[in-house]
Amino acid sequence: MISERAYIWVFLPGHTAPVICGVVAWDGAEHVFRYGKSYLARSDAMPLSIPGRPLGDLSGNPCVLDGELSGALRDAAPDAWGRRLIQREIARKMDRSAQRIEGELGEIDYLLGAGPERIGALDTSETPDVYAPTYRSVSPLEDALMAAEKMERGEALDEALDAALNHGTSIGGARPKVLFSQKNARQEDEYWVAKFSTSRDTVNLVAAEGGAMRLAARVGLRVADVQVLQVSNKDVLLVRRFDREPHGSGEVTRRHMLSAMTLLGLDEYAVRAGDSSYLELADLLRKYARNFDQDGPELFMRMVFNILIGNTDDHARNHACFWDGDFLELTPAYDICPQPRLGYSADLAMVVGDNGRAARLSNALSQAQRFGLTHDVAAEQVDKMRRWVDADWKETFAAAGMKSGDIEYLAKATILSPSIFD
Ligand SMILES: Nc1ncnc2c1ncn2[C@@H]1O[C@H](COP(=O)(O)OP(=O)(O)O)[C@@H](O)[C@H]1O
Ligand SMILES: [Mg+2]
Structure with missing residues (x-):
């Protein structure tokens, strides 16, 4: 690794400038985060995660994060695509090849490399005293x-x-x-x-x-x-972007977000292995949502929509909530896309109901109450959405620029696949 520590800044709700909130460092074996004294002394300090998760309580105790820097800080770091770009950028600065640099970079380098445009309300600096972000110039x-x-x-x-x-x-x-x-x-x-x-x-x-x-x-x-x-x-x-809001005279506020991966206390490996669950996410919303009556059913219907259109890439980094230190709120949905397939049945990426991840409407309905819906109301809503998707999808996809050959391909086994009605 090139850098061993990063200072963490947060744009508190409604603020257009960040405050320093802590530091994360590599101690030779693991990453350790500590909230700063000045942050803990603020009356408006918010914990960066929900209770029970790393960074979820405002104390001066060191918080040990794993080698992958999982949790709220991981959400502020890039994934595959951004990492490749950071490798290139650092390699160029150091006049070295990107391949050689890749082996030398650690999580803190990627965290620092993501820069001030990163998603959410966190940012980083290499020194504790000043927040001096370098905005990259925008190209066409x-x-x-x-x-x-x-x-x-x-x-x-x-x-x-x-x-x-x-x-x-x-x-x-x-x-x-x-x-x-x-x-x-x-x-x-x-x-x-x-x-x-x-x-x-x-x-x-x-x-x-x-x-x-x-x-x-x-x-x-x-x-x-x-x-x-x-x-x-x-x-x-x-x-x-829903994490940036204009605030008059060129100022912008940012919204702190936590991915479902972080909320569920999972790491990348667990997410890939399919160890995440809509049901557990619904339980967290029941506990912490500002408005569970809205977000519970919304999450249920997002899951049902993914079944209807064959979006099996609905993993726990493709769901997120805003977190303001007190309450969660589902962010608007993003990264929803049918995943073209030819096989008969499919699994979603997260557990749906009594039959695990099976992408079937009956599976979704089996646990509707966890999302705050009675079975009958849920069944009615599912049926309504199914009819709506059936009536509108081809026209909507064509209007978004999809050619008829591609539409026919998706109609074969991806969108409204017969298997979802089993
Ligand atoms: N509209 C948006 N506003 C704020 N953050 C977003 C938005 N869309 C995506 N993101 C964030 O960017 C990440 C990558 O975007 P995504 O659409 O999931 O890309 P990919 O298809 O490569 O997975 C998401 O995991 C989420 O954290
Ligand atoms: Mg995604």
Whole structure:
């Protein structure tokens, strides 16, 4: 690793500037976090996680995190895509090859490398005294798209293209993407995630995600706004960020978010092994949600929607809640996309009901009460959503730019697969 410690800053709810809240360091065997004395002395200090999880209680005791830096801090660090970009950036600065640098970087380097545009309300610095973020200059989406394609093909990038990609370092997820902002009609900054397709996609996944997100909104779910754009003749999906809010005269507030992975106390391995559960997430909402009557049924219907459209990539980093130190609130839904398949049945990525992860409506209904719904009300809502999806999905996906061949492919076994009615 190159850096051994990172100072953690948080934008408290409603604030447009951050306060320092603690430090995380590698002690040779594990990562240890401590809240700072100045933070603990504040009357408005909030714990960065929920009670019972690391960082969930405001005390000066050291909090041991595992080698992967799981938890609230992991949510502020990038995933696969951002990590590749950080390796490139550091390699360039040190005039070394990205492959060699990869072996030398530790979690703290990635945490520091994500920069001030990162998702959520946390940020980092290498020294404790000043918050002096380096905002990267924004490049046109055309450049970012071209750079992402070249990088995927393993081709060299010139400096301008390299810079264009650096806006992707601060975000999680595996697909190529960048963050950018633009002024709206009221001259306020609006913040967006731009997601690109990759050469490995079997169908136009940008149109599939754009279509699925719009369909989700149409059938009544609370979803991030999306737009499908043409950039250099390629489809690009824009998703409006819900963790940034304009606050007048160019100021912005940030919202602290925790992924379901963090809320459930899991790490990346457990998530990949399918050890996460909608039911346990619903239990946490029942305990901590500001409004369980709203969020419980909303989570249930998001799960049902994923079954209906064959989104089996609904893992615990694709769900998140805002956390204000007292209450949880589901964020708008994001990263909803059918996962093209030809096999008959499928599993979701999280446990759905009595039959584990099986993507079947009967499985979802088996535990509806955990989400605050009676079986009868849930069955009625599921049936309504099913009919709505059936009536609207092809038109919505076509409007998002999906060609009829791709629509037919999804109709075979992915969207409204017969297996979900077993
Ligand atoms: N609209 C949004 N507002 C704020 N954060 C978002 C938004 N969309 C995604 N994110 C965050 O960015 C991460 C990566 O985005 P995601 O759409 O899941 O990409 P991928 O398809 O690569 O997994 C998510 O896990 C979430 O933390
Ligand atoms: Mg994702």
